[in-house]
Amino acid sequence: MNKKKGTENMVSYGVIGLGRFGSALARRLAEAGEEVIVVDCSESKVKELRQYTENAYVADELSKEVLEEIGIQNCDTVIVGIGEKIDTCILTTLNVVNLGVPRVIAKAISSDQGEVLEKIGAEVVYPERDMALRLARRLLTGSVLDNISLNNNVEIAEVRLTEKSAGRSVLEMDLRRSFGLNIIALEHNGKTDTEVDPAYIFKGDEILVVIGKKENITRFEKEK
Template identity: 55%
Template sequence: MKKKRGTAYGVIGLGRFGTALAIALSQAGKEVIAVDRSEEKIKNIRRYTDYAFVAENLGIDVLREIGIQNCDVAIICIGEKVDVSILTTMSALELGVPHVIAKATSEEQGAVLKKLGAEVVYPERDMALRLGKKLISDNFLDFVSLSNNIEIRQIPVGKNLIGKSVQESEIRRKYQLNIIALENNSETNIEIMPDYRFKHNDIIVVIGKTENMDKFEEEN
């Protein structure tokens, strides 16, 4: 794709997030380059953009041939494959794309991508936070089943955690659960600091896999 007037976007990785993003940008009248290794996904996205390319290898030479350097913004939507995400982000930056945005699925991955010079987004986490805040404000959150065995659930803090800080509890490391809100006496806080110490009657709102939540409730 040669550089045209208006902002041009490169979307690399057509999972659910990347596909939805590419379609939204195309429907808004933006120039979009879409890249994925799946021929089926590229075939489907061609209904929305003429610039859709199958690429098994996302090295810098391939991205240059596709024309990513002509984009004003490149969005790297490959959160799950950390090594590919990092290398593709590096390639987009090396090609001189002015604004590189990279999807991350963990804070560790996000820290690396940010250090490289990319803007980092956490689509799943941000969606869960928005949904959690809405449901909490509507006072009907018990648990919400999302997809792939992922839930948002309210869990009363057990006696084993009372007096411990969020950091000391190691909930994320031990159970792969993320705290998205904390309730106590009908007050809800969505900015939970690592040094916050759990109190009697605290209820945490967490997102994670069902089996991990069940294990956490059993052990705490």
């Protein structure tokens, strides 16, 4: 096992498991300037991440002692991306929680696995399921380009307008009163504006980024 003694300074993120999910996440965090510790049993996967972070370790086992020596306890947030190996995922998550990491996020591939992870103190994400649901939504409602689900049935969605909206102003459409939606940004001709003038007249081919209840976004899609 290639590892170093854990650092004393706090590190923003730790990523355990460098499959497609973990590797992509670690790279994006590192590219954003965050300090990241990455851990995997595969030397080749760890080697690929060393161009993004010096804190890249090969670990043949993920016991509490090994993780502590690596320095996982110094992370503010740790993401466990070993969803497919359910027993390893659960035990590793438990070890990270017991090391006192403030925020632990674990990848799950089933609701049963997710339920266990939540009970031991982790937040749970379902990358494959969430991606499938987002794709299904885009296929079923062609006007929605992408969406992000938040808490309490609230979503951020990109909605492409149609000719039906052409000639109407932002003030006239009044999405807040009519649909309970707030405009976050407007995209047109390759430009994005986050400060939308109430007097702006829609051309009918814009993309609106809105936030609101899921059912209100669906209603707006049908009536816009």
